[in-house]
Amino acid sequence: MHNATALEVSIIGGGIAGVALALDLCRHAHLNVQLFESAAAFGEVGAGVSFGANAVRAIAGLGIAEPYANIADSTPAPWQDVWFEWRDGRDAQYLGSSVAQGVGQSSVHRADFLDALASQLPAGIAQFGKRAQQVEQVGERVRVCFTDGTEHHCDLLIGADGIKSSIRDHVLDGLGVPRVSPRFSGTCAYRGLIDSEQLREAYWARGIGEHLIDVPQMYLGLDRHILTFPVKQGRLINVVAFVSDRSQPNPAWPSDAPWVRQATQAEMLKAFEGWGAAAHVLL
Numbered sequence: 001m002h003n004a005t006a007l008e009v010s011i012i013g014g015g016i017a018g019v020a021l022a023l024d025l026c027r028h029a030h031l032n033v034q035l036f037e038s039a040a041a042f043g044e045v046g047a048g049v050s051f052g053a054n055a056v057r058a059i060a061g062l063g064i065a066e067p068y069a070n071i072a073d074s075t076p077a078p079w080q081d082v083w084f085e086w087r088d089g090r091d092a093q094y095l096g097s098s099v100a101q102g103v104g105q106s107s108v109h110r111a112d113f114l115d116a117l118a119s120q121l122p123a124g125i126a127q128f129g130k131r132a133q134q135v136e137q138v139g140e141r142v143r144v145c146f147t148d149g150t151e152h153h154c155d156l157l158i159g160a161d162g163i164k165s166s167i168r169d170h171v172l173d174g175l176g177v178p179r180v181s182p183r184f185s186g187t188c189a190y191r192g193l194i195d196s197e198q199l200r201e202a203y204w205a206r207g208i209g210e211h212l213i214d215v216p217q218m219y220l221g222l223d224r225h226i227l228t229f230p231v232k233q234g235r236l237i238n239v240v241a242f243v244s245d246r247s248q249p250n251p252a253w254p255s256d257a258p259w260v261r262q263a264t265q266a267e268m269l270k271a272f273e274g275w276g277a278a279a280h281v282l283l
Helices: 016-025 053-061 065-071 110-118 168-175 196-205 265-271 277-282
Strands: 007-012 031-037 048-051 082-088 094-099 106-109 126-128 132-138 141-146 151-154 156-159 187-195 217-221 224-231 236-244
Touching (some): 007 141, 016 110, 031 151, 048 053, 048 110, 048 224, 053 065, 065 106, 065 110, 106 110, 106 224, 141 156, 196 277, 217 277, 224 277
Parallel strands (some): 007 031, 007 156, 031 126
Antiparallel strands (some): 048 106, 082 094, 132 141, 141 151, 187 236, 217 224, 224 236
């Protein structure tokens, strides 16, 4: 793994992208791979993530098809090829289905998936508590300075440090193009996880079929949609409810506002006012 004549490749960021990349690159004998993560350990923020057929094939290509299969949820028969069912949010009327033959819905909790990836990394690849602060070219090599006062030199540096990347500006400056930053799209999402048995009982009480729990759903409305799919072997239902404001051609997020905050149930229900019982019970 540490061949003196090998190309030294370093990755900044230990999320799903960074760890997956490291897992593949470290298999090549001509590469010395190091991964730097700012946190004290691998960890993923968020809830469920759904993978399409191409992504599932890519996961198999990383050599973790079996570990992934052990944690992934899939749509039960006879709907095993269904990726999502599409429904009218006002009454849950069936509109159609997206089908991925032989794969269907494949979803996991983000933290479980990151654990599955990280468990396959060889020892010594990852270093923690390393937040990149400055990057500069030194001859044909790269020097990275970390906030803990240490520095690291490598032949190739890859930024996989997310939407608030500290590496992106260095790359854009080197290309001689303007710096960019995340831009608010006008869409916000309410997200959470629901105990599936609790939801099942609530649906039974309202006469709503449990098919809407077992099969991934996409409820649609004007500038609104809600998606659901199971994670944690069906014990939890991942729910994300999207609201898009199209009143401004160039929406801007307040500079002093956090990107993630707690929301009240009343606020969420008001955003989906007029929707049917299936959506109302979810929210």
